[in-house]
Amino acid sequence: MNITVDTQYSASVPVNTESTTTTYKPAAQGTGTVARSGYTLDIADKVMDNEAYGGHGMTAEEIMQQAANSNAQSKKDFMIVMSSCVSGEDLQKMQEEGFRPGSVDVETYVTIVDRIKVTLAKAGVEVEGYNDDLDLATIEQIVGSRTNAGTLVNELVGKLSDALQESDMPVTNENIAELVGAVMEASGIGELSDDAIKYLIVNGKAPTIENIYKAQYSSTENVRQSQGYYSEGQGNYGKYYAKKADSINWENLESRIDSVVKEAGLDTDAAAFENARWLVEAGIELNADNLMKVTELRNLTLPMDQNAIADICVKAMENGKAPTKADMRGERSIAEQAHEIAEQVGKLSGQISDEAVHKVAESGKEMNIKNLAEAQEQIEKQQVSAPKPEDQGDRVSGREAATAADIDTDETNVSEATDAAALKEVQARRQLEEIRLMMTEEANRHLLKAGISVDTTELSKLVEALRAVEERINAVLFQGADAEENTERALLYEETLTRTKELAGMPAAVIGKILSKVSQSTLLHIHEAGRELQDQLENQLNQQGDNKNPSHKKASEAYETLMTEPRRDLGDKISKAFRNIDDILTDLGLETNESNRRAVRILGYNRMEIDEDNINAVKEADRQVTGVIGRMTPATTLQMIREQKNPLEMTMEELEAYLDAQDTDPVQDAEKYSKFLQRLDRSGGINAEEREAYIGIYRMFRQIEKSDGAVIGSLVAAGAQMNFKNMLSAVRTAADKNMDVRVDDGFGGLEELITKGKAIDAQINAGYHDPANGESARQEAGSDTARQEKYYARLSGEINDELAAKTDFAKLDPSDITAETTIEAFADTVKTARATEDSRQAEQEKAKDLKSFRNDMHEVEQIDEQIIEALIDYGQNISMDNVQAASTLIFERGSLFRQIIQRNTGDTEDDEADGTDTATDDSAVLRQADSFVDNLTDAKKAGVSYQEIISEANKAVEQMIYTGDTASARIDIKAAKALYKGLSLAGNLAREENYEIPMNIRGEITSVNLKIYHNASKTGKVAVTMDTQSLGKVAAEFDVTNDRISGMIVYENKAQKTELAQIEAAVRQEFGSTSDRKINVSLVHTQSVDLNKFGQDRDAGSTAGQEKVSTSELYQTAKAFLTVLKAV
Secondary structure (H helix, E strand, O other), X not given: OOOOOOEEEEOOOXXXXXXXXXXXXXXXXXXXXXXXXOOOOOOOOOEOOOHHHOOOXXXXXXXXXHHHHXXXXXXXXXXXXXXXXXOHHXXXXXXXXXXXXXXXXXXXXXXXXXXXXXXXXXXXXXXXXXXXXXXXXXXXXXXXXXXXXXXXXXXXXXXHHHXXXXXXXXXXXXXXXXXXXXXXXXXXXXXXXXXXXXXXXXXXXXXXXXXXXXXXXXXXXXXXXXXXXXXXXXXXXXXXXXXXXXXXXXXXXXXXXXXXXXXXXXXXXXXXXXXXHHHHHOOOOEOHHHHHHHHHXXXXXXXXXXXXXXXXXXXXXXXXXXHHHOEOOOOOOHHHHHHHHHHHHHHHXXXXXXXXXXXXXXXXXXXXXXXXXXHHHHHHHHHHHOOOHXXXXXXXXXXXXXXXXXXXXXXXXXXXXXXXHHXXXXXXXXXXXXXXXXXXXXXXXXXXXXXXOOOOOOHHHHXXXXXXXXXXXXXXXXXXXXXXXXXXXXXXXXXXXXXXXXXXXXXXXXXXXXXXXXXXXXXXXXHHHHHHHHHHHHHHHHHXXXXXXXXXXXXXXXXXXXXXXXXXHHHHHHHHHOOXXXXXXXXXXXXXXXXXXXXXXXXXHOOXXXXXXXXXXXXXXXXXXXXXXXXXXXXXXXHHHHOOOOHHHOEHHHXXXXXXXXXXXXXXXXXXXXXXXXHHHHOOOXXXXXXXHHHHHHHHHHHHHHOOOHHHHHHHHHOOOOEHHHHHHHHHHHHHOOOOOOOOHHHHHHHHHHHOOOOHHHXXXXXXXXXXXHHHHHHHHOHHHHHHHXXXXXXXHHHHHHHHHOEOHHXXXXXXXXXXXXXXXXXXXXXXXXXXXXXXXXXXXXXXXXXXXXXXXXXXXXXXXXXXXXXXXXXXXOOHHHHHHHHHHHHOOOHHHHHHHHHHHOXXXXXXXXXXXXXXOOOXXXXXXXXXXXXXXXXXXXXXXXXXXXXXXXXXHHHHHHOOOHHHHHHHHHHHHHHHHHHHHHHHHHOOOEEEEEEEEOOEEEEEEEEEEOOOOOXXXXXXXXXXXXXXXXXXXXXXXXXXXXXXXXXXXXXXXXXXXXXXXXXXXXXXXXXXXXXXXXXXXXXXXXXOOOOOOOXXXXXXXXXXXXXXXXXXXXXHHHHHHHOO
C-alpha cells in the first residue's frame, strides 16, 4: 500500500531538439499531505496517479519500507488508513486467529490484514456491513454545501454501502462522504473538449476524476498550432523527432502516421488517422503512446452514468486510492487481478512447452509470460492445422529448421548463438518454475500495488520482484536477523499451522497411545502417532464398507476426533457402539458427564483397562492436548517463532507453560470479562438476580484458573466432589489463608443461586472445609494432585471462554444450577447453550467490536506525533495500545498512578479531580514505590523493584474490576483497560531505564519520571521531571563524572521559588553526604520547560580526561535526589 507522494511530471512539447526526455521532479520528502476527510491517503497502486502517462514513481514497497524505518508521520499514516479499510469480517478473522488489533505493531497489522483479505476472498465469505451509525447529516457536512447534496446523498448512500461491503471495506461516515464527494464531482464532467484532452496529454495527467475535472477548467488556449513534432524511426532504436512545416503536407506524413497507428496496435480506420492528425495539428509529439492516449480519451463516454462512477470510485478505494483518483477509463480491483494472475500463471507454467520457450528466445522478444503464452498459443494452432506425422516426411523440427536456416552465418557464430539461446531457454524454464512456486495472491497484490505488470515483466525481473516481496513480508512478520533466517522461520510457521490443523482432525484415541508420556510428547510426536492411528482406522473402515459408498469417502468423519465433532449420524453410531458407558461409570461411582464418557471411549478404542485412575488420567491428558491445540493460534505461533522457539519441538508441558504465561495478559483478561458482561446484558429474559449469579460463577472459575487450581487443591487431595458448594467453600477458605484470592459480595449472587435462598451461610459452611492438615495432605499427594488441579484449572478457563464468547444465557436454566452441580456437568450445560453464529446477538457483538476499534483508531489519529517519536526513540512497538498509553504518560503526568491509587483506596471523585489524597497512606503501590527508591543502587535491582511496582498496580486495577458493585463493573473495565495498557508500557520503558515512579508529593498523588543516560552521547547523566499542581513543572538533570556532580533544577512557577530553593539545598546536602565529589547545583527559573524533551537536548558536559562513571553511581545520584523529593 502506498501513501501518495506529490510528484510533478513534465511532458511538455519539445522545442528545437532532436531527442526528448520525459522528466520528473519529485517534491521534497514529506510534502505529500495527509488529511482525515474520509480517505485522502493512497496506499495501493504505484505512487503516482499519472503512471499511465510517463515518469517514474515511488513504489508501494519503497513507501512501506520508509514507513517501517522512518518518521512518526509515516507510522501515523498507516493507522489512519487502516481505520478506513478494515471491515468487520477482517477484524473478526484477526481475533479468531489470536491477534488483538490494539497490541499489534502497524507493519505486522498491515501484513496480517492483507493476508486475511486474500483468505476471505478465496473462501467466498460474504462481507456484511454495519451501517447503523451512518448519519446523513454528518455526511452532508463532510461533503460540504452543494445545491443537490441532500438528494444525492440519499440516493447514493445505499448503493455505495452495498458496494463497500462487496469490496470488504468498512461502511463509515468518512468513507461514504469521500465517495459521495467524488461521485458528485465526476457527475459534473461533460464531454471532453480538445483543449482538455491536450491539457491532460501535455501535462502527463492520467484521466482520473480530479484531473479531468481540472482539465475542463484549466485549458483555454486554442488547440490548433502552426508547428508540431512527430517521431521518426522504429521502436526505441534510432528514434528522433522531426519538426513539421508551417503548412502540413499530409501526403508526406501518411506513411509515418500509418506506422504509428500500427505500432499503437490500433485498427487502421478513419478514427485512428484522425486522432493522429489531431496530435500533429495540436503540436504534440506524434508517437504510439500519445496516439493511444488521445484515442482512449476520445472514447470516454461522458457524462458517465452515476452507477458506473460509483463502481470505479469504490474500486479505487478498495485499491487504496482516494476516490477522486479513480481512473475514468475504468478501475479493476487489485484483489481480483491478483487472483486471476495466480490462476493464469499456475495453468501456464504447466502448459508452456520447450518449443514455446525456444520460439520466444529465437525471436529476440523479451522473455515474459505474455510472450510465452502467445508463442504457446501459436504452436497449438499450428499443431491443429499441421499435417499428420506420417505426412511430414523428412521435415525437420522448428528448432532444427531455425538452425539450418542460418546458412550465412559461420560455424562459430552459429555455435555461440545456439549456446546463448539454449542458456536463455534453460534460465527461462527455471525462472518459470520459481515464479510458479513463489507466486501467491498475496504476492501479486504487492506487485500490482507497486505498479509491476506481471505478464509483461521480464522473467528474471519478475523473479527478483517476487523474491523482494517475499523477503519484505517475511521481514515484517518474522523479524529475523536476515532474509535466510526469515525464510526458515516462515517455513516453520506454515508447518506448525498445518500440523496443528491436521492434529485437530485426528482420532481422539491417540490420547490413549501416548497416555504414559503425554506431558513430554511434542506436537510432532503426537502428530506422528495420530497419523499412524488415523491410517489404521481409515483402512479398517474402508475394508468394512463399500468403497463406492459416499459415506466412506471421508472416513475421518466416522470416528471421534481430538477437536472436531463427528457427523451427526455417524456420531450416533459411535454412541451406540459404546451404549453401556453410563452403566460403567455408575458402577465406578463416577458422574455420567461428557468428559467421563469421552475418557471411557478413548480407553475402549485402545483396549485399556477402564477404571477411575485411567479415566482421570485420560481426562487430564485429553484436556492438556486439546487445550494446547486450541490455543496454538497463528498469532501465538508467530510470537513463539519471533522469540526463537520451535513449537513443533516443544513438549506439551513446555507449550502449556508458555501459553499459560501468554494468558496472564491483564488487558486480554479484562477484555474477556467485558465481553462476558456485554453478552450477559444483551441476553433477553435475564433478571438482576440471575445476572449477579452468573457474574459470581464467572469470578469463581476465574479464581480457580488464575491459581492454576491451587485454590481447590484441598478438594482434590481429599477426593471431594467438585461441585459448586465445595468449590465456593474452598475458594473462600483460600482467601482466608491469604492465597491472593479476592472474595467479596460479588459471590453473593452465586450463593443465592445455588442455595435457592435457604440459609446461605449454613449451606455454604456445610460445604467441604480444608482440615488443619489439608495443605500437608495436598503436598503428600504430590504429582497426582497437581495434575488434577491443572485439569480443573483448564476446565475453568474453558468454561469462562464459553461464557464470554459463545453462550446464549437465555438458553440456560438457572434452576438447573444447584449446590451439587459439578464443574464437569456445568461445562456440558454451557456447551448446549451456545448461540448460533448467525444470531442477532453475534451480529451485535461484531458491530460493537468494529465500532470500538474505529473509535480507538480515530483517537490515535488525533494524537501528537511526538508521542510516536518517543516510542520510536525507546524502541517500543507502534501499536494502538502503546500510542494511547504513551499519550497518558506524557501529556497527563501522574494521571496513571493517581487513578489507580485513588480508585483503589476509595477516594472521592473530587479528590481525584484535584489530585489531593485523603486515604493513601496504606497504598501498596506507594509502599512499593518507596521500596524502589531504596533499591536505586544499580540497574538490575532497580529493574526488579520497578516490575514489583507494576505488579502491585496491576493487582490494584484487578481489584477495581472483580470486586465491589457488579452493576458498575462495565464502567470500571473500560477505564481499567486503559490503566493496564499504561502499566504495560511503563514496565517496558523501565527496561530502557526510563522509569515512571508514583509518589505522594505534598499530599498530591503524581508520578516522577526518571531517565538514566550512560551511552556514548549522554555519558553519566540523570534526568528527573514532574508536574504537580502545587509545584508546577519541575525538571532536574545532573551530570556525573568521577570527581563532581553538576546540574540544575529548572522550574516555571515563580511562586514556588522558596520551596524549590529548600529542595535545592536539601539536594546539595544529600549529595554531599553520599559522595565525595564536588557539588555544583543551581536553581533556574524559565518561562517554559518541555518535560518530554528535557535531558535530550543537551549532552553531558565535557568529559575530556574523565573516567566513565559506573552505572551504580548514576543510580545512587538518582536515589539521593528522589529521597529528598519523598521528604517534601
